[in-house]
Amino acid sequence: MHDTVHLQPSLFEEAADLRLGPLDGVQRLVLGDGAWLDVLPGWLRGADQLFEQLVATVPWRAEQREMYERTVDVPRLLASYPADAEPPHPVLGEARAALSRHYAAELGEPFRTLGLCYYRDGRDSVAWHGDRIGRGARENTMVAILSVGEPRVLALRPRSGGAAVVRRPLGHGDLVVMGGSCQRTWEHAVPKTARPVGPRISIQFRPRGVA
Numbered sequence: 001m002h003d004t005v006h007l008q009p010s011l012f013e014e015a016a017d018l019r020l021g022p023l024d025g026v027q028r029l030v031l032g033d034g035a036w037l038d039v040l041p042g043w044l045r046g047a048d049q050l051f052e053q054l055v056a057t058v059p060w061r062a063e064q065r066e067m068y069e070r071t072v073d074v075p076r077l078l079a080s081y082p083a084d085a086e087p088p089h090p091v092l093g094e095a096r097a098a099l100s101r102h103y104a105a106e107l108g109e110p111f112r113t114l115g116l117c118y119y120r121d122g123r124d125s126v127a128w129h130g131d132r133i134g135r136g137a138r139e140n141t142m143v144a145i146l147s148v149g150e151p152r153v154l155a156l157r158p159r160s161g162g163a164a165v166v167r168r169p170l171g172h173g174d175l176v177v178m179g180g181s182c183q184r185t186w187e188h189a190v191p192k193t194a195r196p197v198g199p200r201i202s203i204q205f206r207p208r209g210v211a
């Protein structure tokens with residue numbers, strides 16, 4: 001008689017599969033009006049695995065808001081982790097620490113909070129906005145975004161108008177950092193799309209008081 005053998009990846013193997021690369025390959029795109037965008041494709045190896053774990057373990061929140069006297073669903077799922085909260089996965093704590101080290105001199109303070117957005121399909125989106133609820137409305141700051149799952153386009157456009165729209169597909173462990181005056185002088189969005197796209201999770205790292 002044979003025993004059934006269940007082949008399960010060990011915790012060690014899972015941890016080894018998930019790895020952040022060095023940040024020294026980051027490339028800066030000068031957007032104009034004092035804004036810039038740093039990009040590093042594939043910063044996190046094993047990002048698809050992290051995507052699956054976050055889908056399963058994060059307490060996702062569906063929100064609604066009032067619009068023109070109607071209540072509408074916010075078209076994405078959300079989760080937020082304040083400065084003193086444990087991130088939903090240890091590798092995200094490592095990512096925050098690595099970003100804080102890399103940008104210490106330029107940012108002058110560490111990244112603190114985590115915000116997560118889960119775009120289930122092409123109908124999920126975020127409309128044009130700047131992260132201007134907090135200090136980003138008045139001061140230069142940074143918002144770093146790690147993307148896992150399937151790529152979605154992050155679009156950026158200057159508030160001053162003009163045709164210049166930057167479009168970056170982000171997924172599978174890609175990193176971008178919006179910096180300088182980006183939250184004041186530019187807007188960003190993840191547009192809806194009719195193309196068949198897979199699900200994506202965006203993990204945003206922000207300093208205290210930036211939202």
Ligand SMILES: O=C(O)CCC(=O)C(=O)O
Pocket residue numbers: 115117126131145154188189190202204
């Ligand atoms: O999904 C993204 O990468 C952008 C999310 C975003 O702009 C926000 O939550 O403020």
Ligand SMILES: [Fe+2]
Pocket residue numbers: 129130131188
């Ligand atoms: Fe934003």
